[in-house]
Amino acid sequence: MLINLIKELSNLNGTSGDEKKIAEYILLKIQQFTKDVKIDNLGNVIAFKKGEKTPEKDTIMLSAHMDEVGFIVTYIEDNGLIRFFPVGGINSAVVIGSRVLVGQNKILGVIGNKPQHLLSSSEKSKVADFDNLFIDIGANNKDEVLKYINIGDFCYFNSTAKNMNDDNFLVGKAFDDRIGCAILLDILKEELSYDTYFCFNTREEVGLIGAKTVSHYVKPTVSIVVECTTAGDNLSFSGADKVCSLNDGVIISYMDRGCIYDYDLFCKAKNLATTQNIKYQVKTGIYGGNDSRAIQSSHNGCKVMALSVPARNLHTQSIVVAKSDIKATRDLTLKLLNNIV
Amino acid sequence: MTTTDILKKLSNSYGIGNNYDSVTNSITDILGKDNMGIDINKNLVYNIKTELQDGKTYKKIMLDAHIDEIGFIVTSITEEGYIKLANVGGVDKRLLLSKEVLILGKKKVLGVVSCVAPHLLDKISNKNEYMDINDMFIDVGLTKKDAEQLISIGDFCVFNESCQCMVNNLVTGKSLDNRIGCTTLIEVYNEIKNINLKNLDIYFCFTVKEELSGAVGALTITNNIEPDIAIVVDVSFAKAPNVEDYKCGKMGNGVMIGFSPILDNEIFDTLKSLANKNNIKNQLEIMSNRTGTNADGIVAVKNGIKTSLLSIPIKNMHSTIEMVLIDDIISTKNLIVEYLKEVSKC
Numbered sequence: 001m002l003i004n005l006i007k008e009l010s011n012l013n014g015t016s017g018d019e020k021k022i023a024e025y026i027l028l029k030i031q032q033f034t035k036d037v038k039i040d041n042l043g044n045v046i047a048f049k050k051g052e053k054t055p056e057k058d059t060i061m062l063s064a065h066m067d068e069v070g071f072i073v074t075y076i077e078d079n080g081l082i083r084f085f086p087v088g089g090i091n092s093a094v095v096i097g098s099r100v101l102v103g104q105n106k107i108l109g110v111i112g113n114k115p116q117h118l119l120s121s122s123e124k125s126k127v128a129d130f131d132n133l134f135i136d137i138g139a140n141n142k143d144e145v146l147k148y149i150n151i152g153d154f155c156y157f158n159s160t161a162k163n164m165n166d167d168n169f170l171v172g173k174a175f176d177d178r179i180g181c182a183i184l185l186d187i188l189k190e191e192l193s194y195d196t197y198f199c200f201n202t203r204e205e206v207g208l209i210g211a212k213t214v215s216h217y218v219k220p221t222v223s224i225v226v227e228c229t230t231a232g233d234n235l236s237f238s239g240a241d242k243v244c245s246l247n248d249g250v251i252i253s254y255m256d257r258g259c260i261y262d263y264d265l266f267c268k269a270k271n272l273a274t275t276q277n278i279k280y281q282v283k284t285g286i287y288g289g290n291d292s293r294a295i296q297s298s299h300n301g302c303k304v305m306a307l308s309v310p311a312r313n314l315h316t317q318s319i320v321v322a323k324s325d326i327k328a329t330r331d332l333t334l335k336l337l338n339n340i341v
Numbered sequence: 342m343t344t345t346d347i348l349k350k351l352s353n354s355y356g357i358g359n360n361y362d363s364v365t366n367s368i369t370d371i372l373g374k375d376n377m378g379i380d381i382n383k384n385l386v387y388n389i390k391t392e393l394q395d396g397k398t399y400k401k402i403m404l405d406a407h408i409d410e411i412g413f414i415v416t417s418i419t420e421e422g423y424i425k426l427a428n429v430g431g432v433d434k435r436l437l438l439s440k441e442v443l444i445l446g447k448k449k450v451l452g453v454v455s456c457v458a459p460h461l462l463d464k465i466s467n468k469n470e471y472m473d474i475n476d477m478f479i480d481v482g483l484t485k486k487d488a489e490q491l492i493s494i495g496d497f498c499v500f501n502e503s504c505q506c507m508v509n510n511l512v513t514g515k516s517l518d519n520r521i522g523c524t525t526l527i528e529v530y531n532e533i534k535n536i537n538l539k540n541l542d543i544y545f546c547f548t549v550k551e552e553l554s555g556a557v558g559a560l561t562i563t564n565n566i567e568p569d570i571a572i573v574v575d576v577s578f579a580k581a582p583n584v585e586d587y588k589c590g591k592m593g594n595g596v597m598i599g600f601s602p603i604l605d606n607e608i609f610d611t612l613k614s615l616a617n618k619n620n621i622k623n624q625l626e627i628m629s630n631r632t633g634t635n636a637d638g639i640v641a642v643k644n645g646i647k648t649s650l651l652s653i654p655i656k657n658m659h660s661t662i663e664m665v666l667i668d669d670i671i672s673t674k675n676l677i678v679e680y681l682k683e684v685s686k687c
Contacts, residue, residue: 112581
């Protein structure tokens with residue numbers, strides 16, 4: 001069941017460069033659908049499934065990225081406090097007051113700050129940046145810390161995915177892009193019109209690195225990236241400033257900060273959504289970016305499209321998404337895939 | 342039940358505004374329903390009268406720990422179904438973004454404090470400033486119509502975070518301020534049942550409304566009991582990043598014995614010497630003015646009450662990541678027990 005896949009995947013920990021557990025889970029699930037699976041030098045999982053037809057001139061690729069944003073331990077102070085930095089783009093303001101799990105042993109740490117009663121007036125207003133934040137695992141000095149963790153350890157938000165109140169909404173970490181991975185796994189079980197590569201990429205959040213090597217191998221001529229993208233409908237933004245909204249359907253992309261998408265695919269996706277009664281929306285602002293930018297300019301070039309689930313509070317421990325949008329994204333992805341050439 | 346288990350159970354309960362059932366039920370689960378009463382303000386009190394010797398009168402001792410926690414109150418529901426909140430007590434606004442909350446409406450409603458994703462930060466003019474709670478939107482994933490079925494203006498709201506163990510016998514959780522004090526009182530109650538104390542009329546007071554309006558619950562109880570001696574058990578600041586040594590205690594250094602111009606000199610001296618005599622880890626907390634606890638209210642009830650303050654040092658006060666060392670709670674419990682034994686001799 002798609003929602004259970006999403007919950008299980010999002011509860012696993014795997015940031016850029018640390019995607020192993022995610023890959024293991026995906027490999028386990030893929031087995032029943034295809035045996036043609038390769039892992040490249042960077043840990044990207046590249047699966048191939050035969051469809052009804054082999055396209056004459058095209059190579060078709062569907063992809064999502066396995067990594068979530070997280071943190072890395074950079075230094076341990078003599079007093080036992082742990083310096084860290086985000087892996088991927090995280091706003092320091094959302095990290096203050098969080099709990100994190102550090103390293104292989106998942107040691108619980110907290111990210112605190114100077115008590116507000118003791119702040120100077122300038123400290124009171126300006127958001128602390130990562131240079132002024134520390135992870136505290138409760139160790140009294142550096143040697144004690146080193147008993148449990150080391151520099152270079154990855155850290156993760158300590159969140160568990162759960163339903164929200166009326167069952168249409170989910171909250172959890174790492175929906176970007178475990179939702180994409182789950183949708184790929186869910187589509188893998190279908191009978192496909194065309195031979196398709198299903199690619200689970202590493203290191204998207206730190207520069208689309210996995211997508212580059214995957215594209216080098218697959219040499220896609222047409223690709224769909226399945227992603228999560230930022231919705232601003234949960235704050236005081238109004239109108240176009242919301243960019244996109246939950247429950248308004250799958251987002252069909254025309255342009256973002258990294259990529260101008262293929263116009264034919266854009267029109268095809270919109271038409272299919274309309275004729276199939278799949279709710280869709282387009283973003284009312286140019287924001288974000290994903291693996292499409294790397295894929296588009298790989299080898300001799302590739303036509304790209306991105307289909308995305310709108311998500312609130314992206315890159316935090318409490319991302320909120322709507323199941324209706326997940327279903328719409330999954331349905332349109334499959335439909336577009338089967339009509340892509 | 343271990344001290345840690347008691348603390349976890351209490352931290353995972355809630356008590357705010359006018360709803361205290363969750364936390365008082367947790368306490369009565371542990372201590373039973375004998376010897377207890379709940380007053381008009383919902384303060385919970387347990388009373389133990391020990392054996393009275395011939396020719397003696399009871400010494401009335403009041404132990405106080407507040408059961409309310411900081412949180413929020415619902416002030417409006419927007420057209421899109423988002424909930425707007427105001428602070429109840431000194432919630433640290435810097436720690437709110439992306440955190441989960443629980444609105445205590447017709448049923449418990451899960452909410453998330455909405456954030457601007459990094460991709461959209463350009464849109465915010467004051468992105469380097471902390472957001473005020475008035476500007477925050479709580480996402481409950483409901484339309485306005487559906488939200489109004491479950492939530493009303495005036496409903497209270499608490500953090501949704503579970504209490505967890507860390508390394509080194511440390512615990513992190515919400516409302517350790519002041520479930521730590523409550524845990525201490527519970528452990529004292531459990532221990533003195535096995536000791537032969539005399540001439541003591543002891544009131545274990547789990548009081549309401551300390552955080553917002555200062556000692557509201559404690560005032561009424563103190564008025565009722567008019568104790569000879571009051572000991573307030575609360576939390577205080579522990580050494581943490583960027584906090585100067587002289588402004589706080591240290592986790593692991595034991596119970597913080599408080600002194601200030603409003604507290605009783607004699608009891609302070611007795612507590613200090615008992616701690617040292619019995620090898621109970623302790624540190625002193627010297628305050629120059631009022632204490633910021635229920636003691637400030639209790640001291641001026643009726644003709645005045647001799648009051649003392651014992652605190653347990655915690656990090657990250659008023660957040661969901663408050664941290665405490667269990668050993669410090671036990672030191673505090675031990676000192677109170679020694680004090681009761683001492684008074685029992687008189």
